[in-house]
Amino acid sequence: MSHNIYFDNNATTPLDSRVFEAMKPYFDICYGNPASQLHQKGWEAKEAVEMARKKVAQLIHAKPEEITFTAGSTESNNWALKGLIESLKEKNPLEPLHILTSNIEHASVKEPLLYMKKKGLIDIDFLPVDSQGFLSLETLKKNCRSSTKVISLIWVHNEIGTIQNLKEIAAWAQENHIYLHTDATQAVGKIEVNMDENPISLLSFSGHKLYGPKGIGALYTRSLNPKITLHPLLHGGGQEISGRSGTLNVPSIVGLGKACEIAQLEMKNDWIKTSQLMTDLWNNLKSEFPQIKLNGPKVGTRTVYNLNLTLPGIQGSDILPHLQNLCVSGGSACSSGNLQGNPVLLAIGHNPNDTSVSLRISSGRMTTNEDFQKAFNEISKALKSLRFNEKEEVHRVL
Numbered sequence: 001m002s003h004n005i006y007f008d009n010n011a012t013t014p015l016d017s018r019v020f021e022a023m024k025p026y027f028d029i030c031y032g033n034p035a036s037q038l039h040q041k042g043w044e045a046k047e048a049v050e051m052a053r054k055k056v057a058q059l060i061h062a063k064p065e066e067i068t069f070t071a072g073s074t075e076s077n078n079w080a081l082k083g084l085i086e087s088l089k090e091k092n093p094l095e096p097l098h099i100l101t102s103n104i105e106h107a108s109v110k111e112p113l114l115y116m117k118k119k120g121l122i123d124i125d126f127l128p129v130d131s132q133g134f135l136s137l138e139t140l141k142k143n144c145r146s147s148t149k150v151i152s153l154i155w156v157h158n159e160i161g162t163i164q165n166l167k168e169i170a171a172w173a174q175e176n177h178i179y180l181h182t183d184a185t186q187a188v189g190k191i192e193v194n195m196d197e198n199p200i201s202l203l204s205f206s207g208h209k210l211y212g213p214k215g216i217g218a219l220y221t222r223s224l225n226p227k228i229t230l231h232p233l234l235h236g237g238g239q240e241i242s243g244r245s246g247t248l249n250v251p252s253i254v255g256l257g258k259a260c261e262i263a264q265l266e267m268k269n270d271w272i273k274t275s276q277l278m279t280d281l282w283n284n285l286k287s288e289f290p291q292i293k294l295n296g297p298k299v300g301t302r303t304v305y306n307l308n309l310t311l312p313g314i315q316g317s318d319i320l321p322h323l324q325n326l327c328v329s330g331g332s333a334c335s336s337g338n339l340q341g342n343p344v345l346l347a348i349g350h351n352p353n354d355t356s357v358s359l360r361i362s363s364g365r366m367t368t369n370e371d372f373q374k375a376f377n378e379i380s381k382a383l384k385s386l387r388f389n390e391k392e393e394v395h396r397v398l
């Protein structure tokens, strides 16, 4: 099997074997339904769910009752935004609702917002970010209206690695009685996320981005100062404090809890180890191919798990066949011939006619020194075979 050097951890991380071991008994031995509270099997399952909830809460310095299990970030983002807006509309049906967000959000934030706008429930401003992907507090202040009730901002960017200054934004939002939701999919288990210190109202994340299973995630909903009320996502048997009915996915919940427990212990070391390796990879590539452009903040001020590189004048269709042993993501400001390119690259100022490929290289806990060395060799070999080091800095513009 080719594609064996895995550098697509922002898409999904491998399951940690310790997580897998923790999950196993909940498939075939402890298979009870946590809602069955008249027998041992149900009690065991409920205990496992509540233990996992505690571990998730501990990782982000929250209270267990502030954690609801979902199917992942897409669901958490949808529920946070639709649930909050429906709840605000129920309280004050005639009051206008204005939402501020950035123009680099993941589709699972952008699309539910556009859906609610289409339904006439809200007005939205998708605010511009700077060339490194930062949304400034000044831009938020300038666009804030008396009807602005919610901000939604991605914490760590999945494509360009920008870590927003959420502490400052959360403090300002709280002072101005604006609810702040953050898509923290690439933040939780990677950087310090502390809900005690940051007055964030709602926070979403997915298990499979922190070495847990797919199809499980969580939504944090603040319980105090102020308490956030969400309209239920699913109506039915009343699970998850009547917010999300349906039998709980016990093995995956246990897996998410274990993944959070491991992250709490290992996150700092993972970061330090990766920081050195990613910096070396970038320095080596840049010294061999000075034309390479780094998208997003400078190395040292971005998440260490990601590099996003534009290769001026190289098309995706040229380079991807040379990278068969390397699993990375690709994109360009303009996707060959069709002017609807990557909205994130466009938002940070790429030329909308430029078809040059951008590679997203994302590593993780399981990425070894040898993997980094192989990744460098593969990219270097591919670029040399395309004579990239001999090219002038001319972008192919359609």
Ligand SMILES: Cc1ncc(COP(=O)(O)O)c(C=O)c1O
Binding pocket: 010, 011, 071, 072, 073, 074, 075, 106, 108, 154, 157, 158, 183, 185, 186, 206, 208
């Ligand atoms: C920043 C961000 N938000 C949301 C999602 C959606 O996560 P999921 O597919 O687990 O629902 C992703 C996944 O790629 C992501 O990177």
